[in-house]
Amino acid sequence: MLRTVCLFMKNRSGETTRFRETMLSSARAEKEIRKIGFIGLGNMGSRMSANLIKKGYQVKVNDLDTSSCAMLEKKGAEVVTDSKKLAGEVDCLITMLPASNHVLSLYNLDNGVIHNIRPGTLIIDCSTIDPSVAIQLAPVFKEVGTDFVDAPVSGGIIGAENGTLTFMVGGEDQGAKKAEPVLLSMGKNVIHCGPAGSGQIAKNCNNLLLAISMIGVAEAMNIGIKMGLDPSILAKVINISTGRCWSSDTYNPVPGVISGVPSSNGYKPGFTVNMITKDLNIAKRVTDKLGTPFEMGEKTLAIYDQLSKSEHGEKDFSVVYKYFKDKSLL
Structure with missing residues (x-):
């Protein structure tokens, strides 16, 4: 049975935003993750997304660098130039962005992709950012019916290339469990460090x-x-x-x-x-x-x-x- 949840949260301008999402009344729907969106194709993200393709996932990518997108497209990824559109089309969204402000901008309540993400989607942020940002985002994702984990990585470009990264995961047990097989497609170690922000x-x-x-x-x-x-x-x-x-x-x-x-x-x-x-x-x-x-x-x-x-x-x-x-x- 479906119910509608309305959230009222202050945006960055101090105004109150009415945030409406449809969620499952009892528990979030568990579904197999096949379609993965990847935003952020730098030295790490490009290699990580390539390993997801090798593992058989349907990967949709987005980055300001069109050359990185073109390289992943040749490997089998679908390039989606609109990050909001991408966010609404996948079972799992992974972000690998340079800094805290980029993560906050992408997921902000004013006009970020959070409005497009479907209930039940798994959100994995692999960026290395201030722990307070992950702590701030976690309850927002929970209220709209998604699982969120912060999962920064260690291993550098060599580990990203070889699929031997270590992921440090912060978040609730359910999200960490759902994220593990996805993360193991890009690395060899997944350590659940505790609640949101612990990975950071x-x-x-x-x-x-x-x-x-x-x-x-x-x-x-x-x-x-x-x-x-x-x-x-x-x-x-x-x-x-x-x-x-x-x-x-x-x-x-x-x-x-x-x-x-x-x-x-x-x-x-x-x-x-x-x-x-x-x-x-x-x-x-x-x-x-x-x-x-x-x-x-x-x-x-x-x-x-x-x-x-x-x-x-x-x-x-x-x-x-x-x-x-x-x-x-x-």
Whole structure:
């Protein structure tokens, strides 16, 4: 039996918006997910959506970059230029957007896609954003009859390409359970971290550590190289010793140490300096609110902020090696 639900919520202008949706009276309809919409086809999103196509899903894509859309179309995706139209045609909508403001703009109550999403649709936001945004959106989606999870990722472009990403999921149990098979089509690990926003909290802690460790590897490699060590030998020593980490053995910042990574390709991103700086600023805002120390984070943010304001802002974040190699280049 169907009932109509009317929501009254304040929009960004402070006005009250009447939000009308039809929902199931007892429980949300469970249905097989076959049609997936994907909004945001950057370095990560384009690879993630390609893996969904490989797994047999009917994938509809949307992005401002028409070349990314064209590439996915050749792989079997349907390009939908109107994001609102796309949102109303799928069983599951995945977003992978650069920052909090992009997510809020897409789903806003004034004229966002939320008005077009059908009850029962699964919403998965894989963007890395402020946890408060996910917490803010969760009750809105719940009231209109959809399941919402925040599911930021770890693993970089290599993980996105190979389908080996780790997803950190925040949301109710029902949504997390529904999202798991979809996420496993793009990755190998799905961890339900807790209620809405928990995935973002976990991701932000991870990226803080990632930024600190990348700087540590860059600084250590620079010292060893300037003292005469061969960079490949130094990396080998680190990677079989206690200093080993992802930034040293998988994504080394020194050119030529590892083939196929940004440092060996002119620091072509990858994960940009501007993006890691954004994430560090989120961590700073969170720790400021909590009143908890952010000492290593402050120094790390200061270095990446300097890089962000230089010509290296759109280069891969491993370009921080140049900060230590020759600061005059900045």
